Amino acid sequence: MTESQVKKIGVLxxxxxxxxxxxxxxxxxxxxxxxxxxxxxxREGYSGLMEGNxxxxxxxxxxxxxxxxxxxxKSARSLEFKTKEGRQKAFEQCQKIGIEGLVCIxxxxxxxxxxxxxxxxxxxxxxxxxTIDNDIFGTDHTIGYDTALNTAMEAIDKIRDTATSHNxxxxxxxxxxxxxxxxxxxxxxxxxxxxLIPEKKYSIENLFRNFRKxxxxxxxxxxxxxxxxxxxxxxxxxxxxxxxxxxxxxxxVSVLGHTQRGGAPSCADRVLASRLGYGAxxxxxxxxxxxxxxxxxxxxxxxPIGEAIKKHNExxxxxxxxxxxxxx
Ligand code: ATP
Numbered sequence: 001m002t003e004s005q006v007k008k009i010g011v012l013x014x015x016x017x018x019x020x021x022x023x024x025x026x027x028x029x030x031x032x033x034x035x036x037x038x039x040x041x042x043r044e045g046y047s048g049l050m051e052g053n054x055x056x057x058x059x060x061x062x063x064x065x066x067x068x069x070x071x072x073x074k075s076a077r078s079l080e081f082k083t084k085e086g087r088q089k090a091f092e093q094c095q096k097i098g099i100e101g102l103v104c105i106x107x108x109x110x111x112x113x114x115x116x117x118x119x120x121x122x123x124x125x126x127x128x129x130x131t132i133d134n135d136i137f138g139t140d141h142t143i144g145y146d147t148a149l150n151t152a153m154e155a156i157d158k159i160r161d162t163a164t165s166h167n168x169x170x171x172x173x174x175x176x177x178x179x180x181x182x183x184x185x186x187x188x189x190x191x192x193x194x195x196l197i198p199e200k201k202y203s204i205e206n207l208f209r210n211f212r213k214x215x216x217x218x219x220x221x222x223x224x225x226x227x228x229x230x231x232x233x234x235x236x237x238x239x240x241x242x243x244x245x246x247x248x249x250x251x252x253v254s255v256l257g258h259t260q261r262g263g264a265p266s267c268a269d270r271v272l273a274s275r276l277g278y279g280a281x282x283x284x285x286x287x288x289x290x291x292x293x294x295x296x297x298x299x300x301x302x303x304p305i306g307e308a309i310k311k312h313n314e315x316x317x318x319x320x321x322x323x324x325x326x327x328x
């Protein structure tokens with residue numbers, strides 16, 4: 001490799017935490033060390049960047065974290081960084097210790113902040129997609145998605161046991177504010193009766209029709225997986241409307257919530273995080289900036305942050321059809 005374009009870099013985690021962020025931090029720190037760059041861990045996202053909450057990290061600072069959920073650097077949401085004054089403070093902190101490049105691990109908001117910061121002050125930035133929602137363009141998967149998906153699947157499997165024993169109908173809400181990836185995939189993986197996602201136009205009549213079909217065919221477990229951001233109504237409203245239509249149904253609602261954010265990262269997430277952490281450092285060394293490191297079709301690729309934020313990964317149409325067919 002030709003000479004690195006940066007000598008001192010920082011790494012931060014920001015926005016919602018996701019399992020695998022620690023594996024990404026570890027990969028950034030160790031890759032930086034391997035190529036003899038100084039690497040600073042920045043605590044609490046952009047808040048720590050503005051406050052100068054930096055710690056020099058070496059390979060031993062990231063011992064025993066590849067298997068841990070959460071983020072050792074902590075994450076935070078900062079309103080101040082959305083102001084020019086806040087970002088000016090952050091720039092001064094970077095200048096103080098000579099940070100030339102930043103690896104920002106997070107979602108859409110984190111990337112928007114990084115892009116603006118680069119455009120205003122010229123500190124090089126590379127994003128790593130870390131969010132369980134999988135809603136970032138430029139990578140097939142985001143860090144944390146696979147773990148969250150498996151957590152949701154295991155929880156729904158358990159609900160299925162009780163649903164079947166009591167002939168109950170369950171509405172299960174999984175995370176995904178604007179994206180139905182967790183709902184669609186966990187719904188298919190658990191053989192749910194129906195799956196409601198923000199990307200698909202749907203009416204309550206569709207749902208009722210599927211319940212009638214299931215009744216007729218003698219389906220013994222009736223689980224409806226609902227994405228948090230689904231547009232038909234809240235999960236409680238859906239349950240109420242269903243009860244009004246089918247008074248004999250014994251209906252329960254289960255919101256999986258933050259359990260989906262925690263836990264040890266899956267193998268796929270650890271490997272993805274390791275590849276992206278490495279890719280981010282290599283990108284900075286090559287002088288790349290204002291891009292996000294991602295893995296598409298098993299290749300490391302860099303996508304302009306502006307594109308990663310604006311565009312969306314399409315929901316797989318086949319999988320939506322497959323879900324319908326297999327639920328019958
Ligand atoms: P998740 O998708 O898990 O919520 P996220 O990265 O999208 O993660 P946000 O809370 O939206 O989470 O953003 C994280 C931080 O990024 C914000 O707290 C803020 O400091 C910074 N940020 C977001 N939007 C902007 C913006 N328009 N300008 C500057 N900074 C921003």
